[in-house]
Amino acid sequence: MEAVERSLKAKEDCANVLMLLAAVRGGVNSLMAEILEDHIRLHLVQGRSRESSKDLADDLVDIVHAYFK
Numbered sequence: 753m754e755a756v757e758r759s760l761k762a763k764e765d766c767a768n769v770l771m772l773l774a775a776v777r778g779g780v781n782s783l784m785a786e787i788l789e790d791h792i793r794l795h796l797v798q799g800r801s802r803e804s805s806k807d808l809a810d811d812l813v814d815i816v817h818a819y820f821k
Contacts, residue, residue: 785820789813 753776759769792812797805 781820785816788816792816 756769756772756776759772793809796812797809
């Protein structure tokens with residue numbers, strides 16, 4: 753994000769700023785997917801049978817990954 757801010761302050765070409773923003777978005781999406789996956793596996797499936805929780809977690813993780821593609 754600091755690179756985006758520097759680019760904007762330096763009034764760089766729009767194409768360069770857009771490329772930086774796309775990189776930031778990709779990084780944020782990857783991080784968000786990883787955190788959601790951990791949340792699903794660690795918190796949403798607690799209290800269920802081991803096999804049931806694994807199936808539920810796998811299904812939810814597949815949905816998360818599909819969303820962030």
